[in-house]
Amino acid sequence: MQRPAILETVRERSELWDIVVIGGGATGAGSALDAASRGLSVLLLEQDDFGKGTSSRSTKLIHGGVRYIRHGNISLVREALKERSLLLKNAPHVVHTQAFVIPCYGLWQRFFYGVGMKLYDLLAGKHRIGKSRRLSRSETAEHLPSIKARGLVGGVLYHDGQFDDTRLLIDILRTAVSHGAAVLNYSRVKTIDADEIGRIRYVSFIDTLTGEKHRVAAKAVINAAGIFSDAVRRIQDRNAARHLSFSQGIHLVFDRKFLPSNDALMIPKTPDGRVLFCIPWHEHLLVGTTDTPVENAILEPKALESEIDFILEAAGGFLEQKPARSDILSVFAGIRPLISSEKTRKTSSLSRGHELFVDESRLITITGGKWTTFRQMAEDAVDKAIEIGGLNREKCRTENLTIKPPEMSRNSGERLHPTLTYTRDDVVRAVRDEMAQTVEDVLARRTRALFLNAQAAIEMAPKVASIMAEEMGFGANWIKAQIDGFDRTSASYHCEPQ
Ligand SMILES: Cc1cc2nc3c(=O)[nH]c(=O)nc-3n(C[C@H](O)[C@H](O)[C@H](O)COP(=O)(O)OP(=O)(O)OC[C@H]3O[C@@H](n4cnc5c(N)ncnc54)[C@H](O)[C@@H]3O)c2cc1C
Numbered sequence: 185m186q187r188p189a190i191l192e193t194v195r196e197r198s199e200l201w202d203i204v205v206i207g208g209g210a211t212g213a214g215s216a217l218d219a220a221s222r223g224l225s226v227l228l229l230e231q232d233d234f235g236k237g238t239s240s241r242s243t244k245l246i247h248g249g250v251r252y253i254r255h256g257n258i259s260l261v262r263e264a265l266k267e268r269s270l271l272l273k274n275a276p277h278v279v280h281t282q283a284f285v286i287p288c289y290g291l292w293q294r295f296f297y298g299v300g301m302k303l304y305d306l307l308a309g310k311h312r313i314g315k316s317r318r319l320s321r322s323e324t325a326e327h328l329p330s331i332k333a334r335g336l337v338g339g340v341l342y343h344d345g346q347f348d349d350t351r352l353l354i355d356i357l358r359t360a361v362s363h364g365a366a367v368l369n370y371s372r373v374k375t376i377d378a379d380e381i382g383r384i385r386y387v388s389f390i391d392t393l394t395g396e397k398h399r400v401a402a403k404a405v406i407n408a409a410g411i412f413s414d415a416v417r418r419i420q421d422r423n424a425a426r427h428l429s430f431s432q433g434i435h436l437v438f439d440r441k442f443l444p445s446n447d448a449l450m451i452p453k454t455p456d457g458r459v460l461f462c463i464p465w466h467e468h469l470l471v472g473t474t475d476t477p478v479e480n481a482i483l484e485p486k487a488l489e490s491e492i493d494f495i496l497e498a499a500g501g502f503l504e505q506k507p508a509r510s511d512i513l514s515v516f517a518g519i520r521p522l523i524s525s526e527k528t529r530k531t532s533s534l535s536r537g538h539e540l541f542v543d544e545s546r547l548i549t550i551t552g553g554k555w556t557t558f559r560q561m562a563e564d565a566v567d568k569a570i571e572i573g574g575l576n577r578e579k580c581r582t583e584n585l586t587i588k589p590p591e592m593s594r595n596s597g598e599r600l601h602p603t604l605t606y607t608r609d610d611v612v613r614a615v616r617d618e619m620a621q622t623v624e625d626v627l628a629r630r631t632r633a634l635f636l637n638a639q640a641a642i643e644m645a646p647k648v649a650s651i652m653a654e655e656m657g658f659g660a661n662w663i664k665a666q667i668d669g670f671d672r673t674s675a676s677y678h679c680e681p682q
Pocket of ligand 1: 208212230231434518521552554
């Protein structure tokens with residue numbers, strides 16, 4: 185993944201690309217990998233950094249979605265459970281099996297969730313990754329040592345997948361590049377033009393790091409712009425109807441001491457009916473999420489005070505030691521792209537299924553869905569691009585395609601911050617092999633420092649900036665601008681005391 189070399193290829197190319205993909209989140213990266221592995225020429229354009237959108241802000245679960253069983257959305261659960269087992273097989277270096285325990289405060293609850301999780305196992309069929317079972321009161325306390333003991337009658341144990349979202353994303357992109365894909369971050373699509381018979385052909389974009397403008401021609405264009413999909417459709421057709429609704433979800437990150445266990449806690453029904461997870465993640469505790477309808481698509485959304493209060497209150501209701509606001513190490517928000525429905529305005533009831541549609545101009549839009557189902561979404565989008573662009577009809581190969589682990593291994597060098605395991609090597613690798621361009625790229629998405637501990641990330645920024653400057657040949661002005669820029673972004677991850 186060498187940005188200058190890829191830019192040069194784009195400048196020099198005179199033939200049409202088979203496919204241009206707009207958006208460098210899970211869906212776009214998956215589409216680039218799918219297309220390249222079928223032997224198609226593909227260029228992916230991301231306006232900011234890879235994963236800057238929703239794909240860095242998930243709950244980090246590769247899951248069927250237990251709660252969709254309650255909503256009766258069985259086919260969605262089945263599809264996601266199949267994808268879960270494919271990801272465990274194809275990316276074992278970054279996706280692993282995670283045990284979850286549902287604590288039960290009534291016998292009926294234990295029976296009900298026990299049956300529900302058996303159904304989850306059953307739906308997984310041959311893709312099952314562990315057998316769910318009911319736990320006694322003492323077994324539950326053993327699995328979750330800090331669970332609130334008063335009224336506890338037992339629990340239910342089940343298994344799902346867990347991962348690091350942007351680490352998987354970068355590995356998908358690197359694998360796509362190894363199959364011949366061209367991928368560019370900081371490349372914002374500005375216009376999408378049709379030829380004389382009204383078919384999409386030309387995409388122009390600006391390199392937001394240098395201001396250089398580019399225009400490329402393609403046989404098919406896939407719009408994988410997540411919450412910005414409607415906005416991208418309107419670049420081409422100002423009157424394109426709105427397809428999406430938005431729902432914000434936030435997470436809080438704490439020290440592991442609040443749940444000192446390798447197992448995760450799943451609360452299927454908080455007092456206001458939501459699902460809440462407390463998950464061990466990179467030696468920290470990740471707690472979320474919320475489901476708050478929002479009007480606008482924003483690249484760097486901010487947690488609402490009401491969402492922070494809700495998570496503190498809901499998690500505190502199940503833990504012996506209640507986390508306080510001052511215990512929050514990081515808070516991050518993300519916005520879900522959900523397919524709108526005439527039937528309901530309640531975002532928690534909107535389907536998490538994906539949708540593929542084609543505008544009159546033949547722009548292919550793939551949106552909705554989940555991280556877990558990105559591979560299937562990409563397959564559907566590339567199948568459609570083959571049909572629309574009249575491309576070589578190769579079969580999808582990603583079901584059996586290994587996603588490459590990073591090539592440069594990490595050493596045990598000196599930590600950049602005493603509370604996090606990251607070293608100089610992580611920064612060097614991010615610059616040399618993973619197309620990191622800014623301090624934020626390194627601290628937020630190549631390492632996860634900002635998502636784990638915002639204060640530590642802020643303290644690491646000057647060291648990271650100077651290592652990057654050394655690698656990239658920049659001077660003092662660049663270092664200062666990077667640190668200032670990172671201070672501004674990181675402010676909303678840092679939870680000030682009230
Ligand atoms: C709080 C929360 C928790 C979640 N938890 C889970 C979970 O645990 N498991 C799970 O499976 N799913 C989860 N999801 C869902 C999952 O994260 C999303 O479905 C997925 O990340 C969407 O990926 P995407 O590629 O479609 O969109 P994005 O990741 O948003 O990518 C779209 C990209 O398009 C780019 N773009 C926009 N306009 C342009 C332009 N003009 N030019 C170039 N690029 C452009 C954007 O910058 C963006 O990076 C969660 C979602 C949220 C919000």
